[in-house]
Every structure is written in structure tokens, then in C-alpha cells.
Amino acid sequence: MAKRNELSFLTAATLLVIIVSVSETLSRPLGEEHLLKQHEEWMAIHGRDYKDAAEKAKRYEIFKENVKRISAFNNGKDVGYKLAVNKFADLTNEEFRASYTGYKRRPTRVLSSGAAKPFKYTNFTAIPAALDWRTKKAVTSVKDQGDCGCCWAFSAVAAMEGITKLKKKKLVSLSEQELVDCDDYDDGCWGGLMDNAFEFIKSNGGLTTEANYPYRGNGGSCNTAKMANHSASITGYQDVPDNNEKALLQAVANQPVSVAIEGGGFDFRFYSSGVFTGSCGTDIDHAVTAVGYGKASGGTKYWLMKNSWGTGWGESGYMRIQRDVSSTAGLCGLAMLASYPTA
Numbered sequence: 001m002a003k004r005n006e007l008s009f010l011t012a013a014t015l016l017v018i019i020v021s022v023s024e025t026l027s028r029p030l031g032e033e034h035l036l037k038q039h040e041e042w043m044a045i046h047g048r049d050y051k052d053a054a055e056k057a058k059r060y061e062i063f064k065e066n067v068k069r070i071s072a073f074n075n076g077k078d079v080g081y082k083l084a085v086n087k088f089a090d091l092t093n094e095e096f097r098a099s100y101t102g103y104k105r106r107p108t109r110v111l112s113s114g115a116a117k118p119f120k121y122t123n124f125t126a127i128p129a130a131l132d133w134r135t136k137k138a139v140t141s142v143k144d145q146g147d148c149g150c151c152w153a154f155s156a157v158a159a160m161e162g163i164t165k166l167k168k169k170k171l172v173s174l175s176e177q178e179l180v181d182c183d184d185y186d187d188g189c190w191g192g193l194m195d196n197a198f199e200f201i202k203s204n205g206g207l208t209t210e211a212n213y214p215y216r217g218n219g220g221s222c223n224t225a226k227m228a229n230h231s232a233s234i235t236g237y238q239d240v241p242d243n244n245e246k247a248l249l250q251a252v253a254n255q256p257v258s259v260a261i262e263g264g265g266f267d268f269r270f271y272s273s274g275v276f277t278g279s280c281g282t283d284i285d286h287a288v289t290a291v292g293y294g295k296a297s298g299g300t301k302y303w304l305m306k307n308s309w310g311t312g313w314g315e316s317g318y319m320r321i322q323r324d325v326s327s328t329a330g331l332c333g334l335a336m337l338a339s340y341p342t343a
């Protein structure tokens, strides 16, 4: 029995190899020579410098597999979104998740669950058909967390920049580094939660500006003078009722909202354009900020998410991701753990 299975597997594998090599010969772009050249070009663009030839060879193999998979996806059935070879192309999925995400899931949402209740937008019905907080100047330019797992800080800060602009009529870029260095409720580059960040900002009395406490991309000791130099403050924060995209819509119609999401999957990592419809699960490992919503020309409803992976990822740093899916968790779990600061 086992032999038979092995045999049919072997035959299938051999066939696959033949098909793949034939198609590779036909479409030169994925030939070995071309891929080697593509890797060199990619290294130059992204400033990669490997420590030795062995490391370079190892990275090339990973790069090659990723490029092939991206190419196969883009040449396959049109599912409404495309992938691209971006700065994450020489990393395995494990390496990527370890360094570029950073949402730390815990059994309870926050240390003492300081989130205020009830949900303040529960009776809000004046919901526009589409909304983009960028056009209302409530969103700062796209930032880049680098290889520090502090997505939670970027998500919390983007939501805070939004509510601060709506309240004070002034858009100011605020400091993620202050959260990475000073917020002891969270673990800096090793992960954290937006609610914990809001809790810290509330107890600290505010947060300073990006200009005053710029992002470094690694953890360090807290600059207490800068920590005491507040530019914006919040009165508290609230959780959007869990697993409820309608409630999330009520919240996003009022302000940018922090969203926890599964962002460590292959398609999410290499997303480049269109309305993302998966594939992903609900194993929350990342955080972004919902800064709008709408309906694409093809009719697919989407959320507009601001990410913190630079402008080279997605649609200039943003993702449109399918809205109102059948699962109450939302696509990639986006409706599971959303929250926002109050000012």
C-alpha cells in the first residue's frame, strides 16, 4: 500500500518536474540564469549585502522559491488581486513573521481590560457609502517598522494621529519609538497590543511627536524627558464589539481604527494591488489601521488598511481587503480585536 502510494507520488512528481522544466524553457523569465540576475538586481535595489557566499546561496534559494510562487499566482486564475516581488522576497515565512509583524496575542485583550464600555458608536447610523480618511487629512504618510516586531505601536499611533486631527484640526505625526522604548505593558520589537499602548499613553498623559522622538527600528532605554513632552493625549480607548463588521463600520465611519489581523501569510506578505480576498486564516499576528472603506469597480466591498511596511508594499503602503465576508471574524480575522482611542 505504502509502496503504491509512493510510486504514484513519484510518478506525479516526475511529471511535475517535466512540466515545470518545459514551461520554464518556454517562458525564459523564470530560467535559472534570469533568476540569478533578478536576485542581483533585487539585492541592489534593496541594499542587501550577505555576509558570505553560503548565506547568499541560501538566500537565493529562498528568493527563487518565492519568485516562482508569486509568478505562478499572478499567471493563474484572476482572483482580483496581484502579488509582487517586494523587499521580503529572500525570507522564509517563519523569518518574516518573526521580524515584520508583532501582534502578541494573549488570552485576555489587555492587562486589566481598561477599555471603556459601552461601544459609543452603537447607535450611529449616518454611515457614508464610502470613506477615505486620507482625503480628510487625518492620516500621516506611510511609515516603515523595519525588522522590529512593533506593528502594534504603528497601529496604535496611526489611530491616535487620526482622532487627534479630528479633535484638534491638526495632523501631527506621533512617536512609535516612545512606545517601543517606554511602554512597559508591551514588549517593544518583540510584540505588543494596541489596547496596552493606549493604556500606556493614557497613564503617561500623552505621546510626543515623531520629530521629537524619531523611529530607530530597535528597542532601547526610554528617554524620559521626551516621554514627558506630550504633543497629543487621549482620554481612554474602546474595543469594537468582537466579530462584528457592522460595528467596525460604525467605528471607522467616525475615526481611524486599530485592527489586529493575520498578516503573516504568503499572499498578505507579497500583496501588491487589487482587493485582497485571501488566502489567510484568523491566526492574528499583525496589526494595521483601518482608514476607510468603499466598493471597488468590480463591486467587491473593501476596507482600506494602512500598513507599516513602507510604500513599496501593497498599493503605496495600503491594502484594500474584502469587507463583509460570511465569517463574522472578517477576512484574516480583521473584525476580531479592533479598538480605538478616545479623545
Ligand SMILES: *[C@@H]1O[C@H](CO)[C@@H](O)[C@H](O)[C@H]1NC(C)=O
Residues within 6 Å of the ligand: 118, 119, 120, 121, 122, 123
Ligand atoms: C443607544 O440608544 C439606546 C436607545 O435610545 C440608549 O438606551 C443607549 O444608551 C444608546 N447607547 C449609546 C452608547 O449611546
Ligand SMILES: *[C@@H]1O[C@H](CO)[C@@H](O)[C@H](O)[C@H]1NC(C)=O
Residues within 6 Å of the ligand: 209, 212, 225, 226, 229, 231
Ligand atoms: C518638546 O517637543 C518639541 C516639539 O514637539 C520640541 O521642540 C522640544 O525641543 C521638546 N523638548 C524636549 C525637552 O524634548
